[in-house]
Amino acid sequence: xxxxxxxxxxxxxxxxxxxxxxxxxxxxxxxxxxxxxxxxxxxxxxxxxxxxxxxxxxxxxxxxxxxxxxxxxxxxxxxxxxxxxxxxxxxxxxxxxxxxxxxxxxxxxxxxxxxxxxxxxxxxxxxxxxxxxxxxxxxxxxxxxxxxxxxxxxxxxx
Amino acid sequence: xxxxxxxxxxxxxxxxxxxxxxxxxxxxxxxxxxxxxxxxxxxxxxxxxxxxxxxxxxxxxxxxxxxxxxxxxxxxxxxxxxxxxxxxxxxxxxxxxxxxxxxxxxxxxxxxxxxxxxxxxxxxxxxxxxxxxxxxxxxxxxxxxxxxxxxxxxxxxxxxxxxxxxxxxxxxxxxxxxxxxxxxxxxxxxxxxxxxxxxxxxxxxxxxxxxxxxxxxxxxxxxxxxxxxxxxxxxxxxxxxxxxxxxxxxxxxxxxxxxxxxxxxxxxxxxxxxxxxxxxxxxxx
Ligand SMILES: Cc1cc2nc3c(=O)[nH]c(=O)nc-3n(C[C@H](O)[C@H](O)[C@H](O)COP(=O)(O)OP(=O)(O)OC[C@H]3O[C@@H](n4cnc5c(N)ncnc54)[C@H](O)[C@@H]3O)c2cc1C
Ligand code: FES
Ligand code: FES
Numbered sequence: 001x002x003x004x005x006x007x008x009x010x011x012x013x014x015x016x017x018x019x020x021x022x023x024x025x026x027x028x029x030x031x032x033x034x035x036x037x038x039x040x041x042x043x044x045x046x047x048x049x050x051x052x053x054x055x056x057x058x059x060x061x062x063x064x065x066x067x068x069x070x071x072x073x074x075x076x077x078x079x080x081x082x083x084x085x086x087x088x089x090x091x092x093x094x095x096x097x098x099x100x101x102x103x104x105x106x107x108x109x110x111x112x113x114x115x116x117x118x119x120x121x122x123x124x125x126x127x128x129x130x131x132x133x134x135x136x137x138x139x140x141x142x143x144x145x146x147x148x149x150x151x152x153x154x155x156x157x158x
Numbered sequence: 159x160x161x162x163x164x165x166x167x168x169x170x171x172x173x174x175x176x177x178x179x180x181x182x183x184x185x186x187x188x189x190x191x192x193x194x195x196x197x198x199x200x201x202x203x204x205x206x207x208x209x210x211x212x213x214x215x216x217x218x219x220x221x222x223x224x225x226x227x228x229x230x231x232x233x234x235x236x237x238x239x240x241x242x243x244x245x246x247x248x249x250x251x252x253x254x255x256x257x258x259x260x261x262x263x264x265x266x267x268x269x270x271x272x273x274x275x276x277x278x279x280x281x282x283x284x285x286x287x288x289x290x291x292x293x294x295x296x297x298x299x300x301x302x303x304x305x306x307x308x309x310x311x312x313x314x315x316x317x318x319x320x321x322x323x324x325x326x327x328x329x330x331x332x333x334x335x336x337x338x339x340x341x342x343x344x345x346x347x348x349x350x351x352x353x354x355x356x357x358x359x360x361x362x363x364x365x366x367x368x369x370x371x372x373x374x375x376x377x378x379x380x381x382x383x384x385x386x387x388x389x390x391x392x393x394x395x396x397x398x399x400x401x402x403x404x405x406x407x408x409x410x411x412x413x414x415x416x417x418x419x420x421x422x423x424x425x426x427x428x429x430x431x432x433x434x435x436x437x438x439x440x441x442x443x
Contacts, residue, residue, distance in 0.1 A: 002160075004161060021159045021160055021161035021204070022159050022161075022194065024191075043195055044192045044195060044196075045188055045192060045255065045256075045258065045259055046345070048256065048258055051258055054261070057230070057232060057261040057262075058257050058258050058261050059258050059261040059262055060258045060259070060262075063187055063188055063191045063192065063258075063259075063262065064187065064191075064262070065161060065184070065187065065191070065204075065206075067161045067163075067206075068163075068184075068187075068206060068208070070163075111257065111258070114257070115257075129257075129344060130257050131257075132256055132257075132343075132344035132345055133255065133256020133257055133258045133259065133344075133345060134256075
């Protein structure tokens with residue numbers, strides 16, 4: 001099989017890889033680039049655990065071919081913290097105990113960050129709709145939404 | 159399988175027409191990549207149309223808008239002009255999937271996937287939308303309503319693909335709306351849906367009505383909505399519309415809803431969508 005040579009940017013760094021045509025961006029992030037924050041919950045776009053942004057747009061990386069990322073800008077959960085300094089969203093998720101097993105958390109973080117970049121002052125309903133594609137099997141959504149709303153308030157104040 | 163990302167419509171047509179095996183356009187991939195994973199389709203070639211720059215454009219044309227086949231739902235939703243002219247079409251597109259799915263899904267993909275429950279299809283059809291198709295024999299235009307022919311089937315020929323969808327101009331005192339029924343409040347497939355596009359005269363009487371149903375037949379269904387004409391959408395006219403919708407629907411029975419329920423609820427959706435379209439048109443009864 002002819003592998004495809006892809007040059008792209010991940011979290012601001014130039015990256016190159018070889019992929020099969022049918023391989024997903026999620027596969028390459030996890031298996032080749034060792035960025036294992038994005039998780040494969042379903043592989044069919046339903047759970048959001050694989051959320052990343054592609055040119056700033058929130059997408060499911062399980063439904064993006066690795067080949068499609070060529071020349072684009074990919075951002076993953078690994079790029080959210082600034083070194084050892086956690087992002088406000090990460091701090092708030094911890095503070096509000098908005099995770100249990102943590103499988104959904106990277107996707108929630110990427111999705112919530114995209115929300116607050118677009119809508120710094122969302123209503124709770126807006127936040128719930130925005131995150132409707134991020135399923136959590138353990139925590140339930142109230143703590144997650146509380147953490148996101150609290151982070152939004154703090155980020156507006158900062 | 160091969161992946162190709164042509165830079166021009168011509169190159170895309172040649173790739174699609176030249177493939178001896180199964181070739182699929184890759185737009186947002188939110189249907190075709192899922193179907194590949196489930197083994198429902200096994201393409202020999204995927205032609206990614208997102209590198210053809212003009213397919214990413216929304217352009218004003220003849221009082222309406224031409225929407226490129228690679229424009230995502232999120233991009234369409236952010237365009238103020240289209241949402242003002244055809245709010246029902248934009249609300250239908252925005253119902254597709256989650257924020258993540260919106261970042262990728264296209265209207266043309268929703269249409270060409272040809273699911274009877276595709277949300278944007280009834281709304282586009284009610285708007286009189288026209289698909290522009292490129293193919294080995296050149297370019298042609300076709301009503302969106304004539305693209306799906308059966309579940310998973312379209313009228314597109316070998317090597318043909320949609321390059322844009324045109325939403326026409328509309329007169330004053332006119333608007334549209336789309337409603338669907340789903341068991342959840344987000345992220346679900348329509349059990350029944352209705353798109354309504356209405357025009358009113360200066361006295362507030364309905365002068366043109368197009369009503370299209372989704373998910374209650376193998377393709378979208380056109381309802382004869384003459385019962386609304388000359389009325390201000392009084393209760394009798396709306397009851398007649400609901401009855402016409404229920405009579406037109408030919409739904410299946412499945413775990414998501416019985417045929418009887420679908421026939422009933424599709425009439426309720428049409429009535430409510432008609433009232434929303436009337437309010438949007440700025441007409442008060
Ligand atoms: C989690 C999830 C939720 C969803 N929810 C909904 C929903 O609520 N409502 C709904 O209607 N759909 C829903 N869908 C289905 C899907 O997102 C939509 O049908 C979407 O509009 C498909 O567009 P796309 O650009 O991703 O299509 P693709 O997957 O790229 O293509 C779909 C099909 O159309 C063909 N095609 C694409 N573009 C063209 C073109 N320009 N010319 C010719 N053929 C073309 C492809 O070859 C393929 O066969 C959902 C999907 C997922 C994964
Ligand atoms: S793994 Fe991508 S949405 Fe579930
Ligand atoms: S914490 Fe386990 S899935 Fe959300």
